[in-house]
Amino acid sequence: MEIKIFKDVMIKNNAIGEDNRxxxxxxxxxxxxxxxxxxxxxxxxxxxxxxxxxxxxxxAVIEGDLxxxxxxxxxxxxKIPLVQINTEGGCHLDARQIHHSIKELSLNELDIxxxxxxxxxxxxxxxxxxxxxxxxxxxxxxxxDKPAKYLNMFQAADLILINKIELAELCRIDLEYVEKEIHxxxxxxxxxxxxxxxxxxxxxxxxxxxxxxxxxxxPDESRN
Amino acid sequence: MEIKIFKDVMIKNNAIGEDNRxxxxxxxxxxxxxxxxxxxxxxxxxxxxxxxxxxxxxxAVIEGDLxxxxxxxxxxxxKIPLVQINTEGGCHLDARQIHHSIKELSLNELDIxxxxxxxxxxxxxxxxxxxxxxxxxxxxxxxxDKPAKYLNMFQAADLILINKIELAELCRIDLEYVEKEIHxxxxxxxxxxxxxxxxxxxxxxxxxxxxxxxxxxxPDESRN
Numbered sequence: 001m002e003i004k005i006f007k008d009v010m011i012k013n014n015a016i017g018e019d020n021r022x023x024x025x026x027x028x029x030x031x032x033x034x035x036x037x038x039x040x041x042x043x044x045x046x047x048x049x050x051x052x053x054x055x056x057x058x059x060a061v062i063e064g065d066l067x068x069x070x071x072x073x074x075x076x077x078x079k080i081p082l083v084q085i086n087t088e089g090g091c092h093l094d095a096r097q098i099h100h101s102i103k104e105l106s107l108n109e110l111d112i113x114x115x116x117x118x119x120x121x122x123x124x125x126x127x128x129x130x131x132x133x134x135x136x137x138x139x140x141x142x143x144x145d146k147p148a149k150y151l152n153m154f155q156a157a158d159l160i161l162i163n164k165i166e167l168a169e170l171c172r173i174d175l176e177y178v179e180k181e182i183h184x185x186x187x188x189x190x191x192x193x194x195x196x197x198x199x200x201x202x203x204x205x206x207x208x209x210x211x212x213x214x215x216x217x218x219p220d221e222s223r224n
Numbered sequence: 225m226e227i228k229i230f231k232d233v234m235i236k237n238n239a240i241g242e243d244n245r246x247x248x249x250x251x252x253x254x255x256x257x258x259x260x261x262x263x264x265x266x267x268x269x270x271x272x273x274x275x276x277x278x279x280x281x282x283x284a285v286i287e288g289d290l291x292x293x294x295x296x297x298x299x300x301x302x303k304i305p306l307v308q309i310n311t312e313g314g315c316h317l318d319a320r321q322i323h324h325s326i327k328e329l330s331l332n333e334l335d336i337x338x339x340x341x342x343x344x345x346x347x348x349x350x351x352x353x354x355x356x357x358x359x360x361x362x363x364x365x366x367x368x369d370k371p372a373k374y375l376n377m378f379q380a381a382d383l384i385l386i387n388k389i390e391l392a393e394l395c396r397i398d399l400e401y402v403e404k405e406i407h408x409x410x411x412x413x414x415x416x417x418x419x420x421x422x423x424x425x426x427x428x429x430x431x432x433x434x435x436x437x438x439x440x441x442x443p444d445e446s447r448n
Contacts (some may be wrong), residue, residue, distance in 0.1 A: 003232075005229050019324045037261050037263065037343070037345075037366075038261045038345045038364065038366050038370055038373070038374060039261065039363075039366025039367045039370060065373055065375075066374060067372065067373060067375050068344065068373050069373070070361070070369055070373065070374050071407070074345050087351075089346075089375075089376055090346075091315065091344075091346040092439075118346065119261075119345065119373075119374075120315075120344060120347075121261075121343065121344070122290065122314075122315040122344050122347070123315050123344075123347065125313075125345070139263075139365065141263065141363065141365035141388070141391070142263025143263045144260075144294075145294055146262055146263060148291065148292050149262070149291060149292050149294065150290060151290065151291050152290075152313055164365070167365070168392065168396070185440055194360070212405065
């Protein structure tokens with residue numbers, strides 16, 4: 001019974017996710033679903049990224065949190081469209097919540113929409129929001145065993161950003177080994193090493209973003 | 225419908241949790257439910273703790289992980305009873321899993337049973353396993369905004385161990401502020417500052433353990 005209900009929920013979610021994606025494609029907006037453990041640096045990455053790109057591309061952010069609007073408040077300084085979703089204890093965002101949130105955005109005016117998921121390395125894996133790419137932040141402070149232990153999240157990611165690399169040595173983390181572990185679990189994932197706080201480490205990430213924004217605007221070259 | 229099913233699941237879980245606790249009380253074994261984000265240091269804390277106490281008290285560990293038995297393997301050196309639960313993608317341990325696991329343990333020979341929950345700062349909050357105390361590890365690398373954002377987990381904890389305090393300055397964390405935030409969310413929580421890797425920081429934690437083990441063995445003075 002529980003399993004049947006869960007399957008029904010997933011089928012419904014994924015259908016709405018597909019609808020969302022169609023809409024995003026029509027409006028030529030690149031949509032990214034940012035996932036991670038709590039405190040791995042998603043909001044900090046969005047802050048640093050907006051500093052670097054917000055004068056060139058039009059961005060908006062949907063913030064997912066159990067409680068509080070602290071992350072959205074941190075982004076108010078950029079004067080971009082922001083929508084806060086509070087899940088009230090819920091452990092992930094779902095496609096229906098995104099479907100309602102995007103009614104508050106003028107998608108046709110946007111180049112890129114960041115969706116910051118709830119900090120949780122388990123449950124968001126199963127829920128397609130309609131994004132084009134899933135971006136997983138993996139902080140080195142969490143240890144090197146997370147890809148094998150949180151398999152579904154690492155397998156569901158298109159791009160994995162290894163974050164807080166300035167702490168790798170202190171945390172006894174071998175970045176080469178971490179990258180091998182990620183590719184053992186997900187051979188096609190792209191991987192970049194970053195320190196979200198340090199804009200000098202974000203060059204490849206910004207390049208990745210620009211490439212993917214351009215693919216949305218010329219959909220013939222796009223995968224979706 | 226979904227909500228009703230969820231409520232049924234919780235009622236059933238909590239009833240089994242109560243049964244587990246009765247059994248633990250009869251056998252005079254202290255049971256701790258260790259929760260945290262992924263990579264906050266639960267297994268490392270158990271390792272350091274066993275080094276300090278395993279010649280004085282009889283301990284066992286139930287390890288909860290989505291996949292792999294890596295955490296249990298790390299503890300094999302201590303030659304204590306170990307049970308691995310793999311949730312196969314499930315986001316928390318539940319009372320029924322614990323009920324089955326403890327059949328593999330001789331509870332009457334134990335002083336203390338550590339249950340290491342799945343690394344997840346959301347879902348384990350709702351599931352009583354039958355423990356006497358809930359111990360939450362909170363790594364300073366996760367930032368200072370987690371108590372307010374992950375309210376249910378912080379409210380459900382009896383003891384909160386602020387971990388990796390040697391990284392606080394590097395992570396720009398004010399420990400006084402963190403403690404105030406925790407007490408704003410959960411005024412009765414006990415708080416200790418530790419570095420799970422450094423046994424010299426664990427004195428108060430070991431004292432807390434000993435006090436609680438003794439309360440189990442002299443149940444007249446116990447709260448449960």
